[in-house]
Amino acid sequence: MSSPLLNIGIFAVFVVITLVVVFRVSRGLGTATDFFTAGRSFTGRQNGIAIAGDYLSAAAFLGITGAVAVYGYDGFLYSIGFLVAWLVALLLVAELLRNTGRFTMADVLSFRMRQGPVRTAAAISTLAVTFFYLLAQMNGAGGLVALLLGVTGGVGQALVVSVVGVLMIVYVLVGGMKGTTWVQIIKAVTLIAGAFVMSVWVLARHGFDFSALLGAVADRGGDAMLAPGKQYGATALSRVDVLSLGLTLVLGTAGLPHVLMRFYTVPSAKEARRSVLWAIGLIGGFLLMTAVLGYGAAALVGADRITSAPGKVNSAVPLLALELGGPLLLGLIAAVAFATILAVVAGLTITASASFAHDVYLNVIKKNSPAAAASQVKVARWAAVLIGLVSIAGGIATNGQNVAFLVALAFAVAASANLPTILFSLFWRRFTTAGALWSVYGGLGTTLVLIVFSPVVSGTRTSILPAADFAWFPLSNPGLISIPLSFLLGYLGTVLSAEPADQAKYAEMEVRALTGAGAEKATGEPA
């Protein structure tokens, strides 16, 4: 259906443009502030666009659209949690985090706690979330080439995964946070523009009448496409699973370390707020377009053709592009999908390498010694290379397996281990080191245990280990249990700990968080 050379050619143009930009902005990355936060010199608008670029993964573009195309309303329902979640970040997290931290999520969690144990816990959780997310993206890259470039052989897919991994390492090594941010900005603009053009096209084919589009969907797929229940409503248990997924999405976003790190790239809390406002506008607009695209694919391509295509639900967008604009539009959209993966993995890599260098190496191992502080950027670069190589290996090793659950797992850990601890740290005076450790390790541990013993891993035909059956936890999404449990553990760890909270540090943290006094200033020139 596609012309691989055209697709590869358009993708190559994107790579060349981003590389040129990354090299051009890469001057003056000497200090840790430059490397990890681009000198805090991005404006709220630039950062908001970059957040959209970081957040809207290929899974969001292809997966959500495909879910709408095949399951109708339930795909739309799924998309809403990704937007509403940003209000948690806006009201409770973004500004306060910007004012109290420097580079990582662990800066905030450990601010008024004992450094060693809390920073270690926060770094483990950061690395777990980013690694799960990264592995899902790298694995997705392999699947995507099979779909878009017609590369079906194992060697060819391994090659593409390696190219993605190497590019991501180059972006991070050469450009640091500044280069990564520009890749995300370019990607967000192309992705949103592509989705916009296709949405207008779909609507134009139906006389710019959304109701008429829905009518065409209903004619082809039945009225069930316009109401909930097609994907999620099968059993009593699957309904509880949807609730669990919704809770996870809405509370997970504001605990994703790569999202949190983006708030350090702006000069002030006010710009952090502006970033989220821009992100909400762009992400909201994009998700509305995915609904139009999904219903467009259902009307113009048909769910049966989509599910029988090689990429199943993920092929809804490419098939729709082919239907609307022929091979050229398909090539453009394929390139956009690749660009999407590149920008997301680069953001994840810099987050993981920053946490390794700043949290694990500098603050835990070297006890914040001045000599080590000077070398943390070097350590971060090596960490980025290592993380890149491991994720290339992981992407190749899991090629052909369905690891889409890893994204949900990343959100579940973020919602269970990170968000409760962040909220307690920022808002609860009595919260202690023990409370923080209980909520991080409790949330992380519960999530992992429940996933291992869920139908995701064993017991059904679609499990990772279909032949085995050791599942006793019935839900695929653990959030409904693990999130409240983590809040409870944070509370219990605090009230049961012998050591009281450090009231002086709490007063300092609260004054800093709310006023921005003593907060890190911008050091870079405006980007």
Added chain:
Amino acid sequence: MDHAAPTTTTAADWAAVHTRPDFVELRRAQRRFAFPVAGIFLAWYLLYVLLADYAHGFMAVKLVGNITTGLLLGLLQFASTFLIAALYSRYATTRLDPLAARIRAAVERGEP
């Protein structure tokens, strides 16, 4: 600690600022907006998910043309998110930012 304070603000200074009436007012103003609104939008989102989950008949009712109750409520989730973001932006700019700026300036001049 690695929080390199640009000023030589001491623990006693932070504690003094922490009890300033305008700081107490700032904290109250921030929480008075953020906590109830967070409660409201989370409850409204969960209500929506529960309706989509358990009230299939209600969500399938066609209101205008082919627009169902479910689609309308979903679009209202988008609308309420945009509205809350806009309201918070206005509230923060008019109520929180001036207070924060005044206290920050006092701390950085070293006169808590």
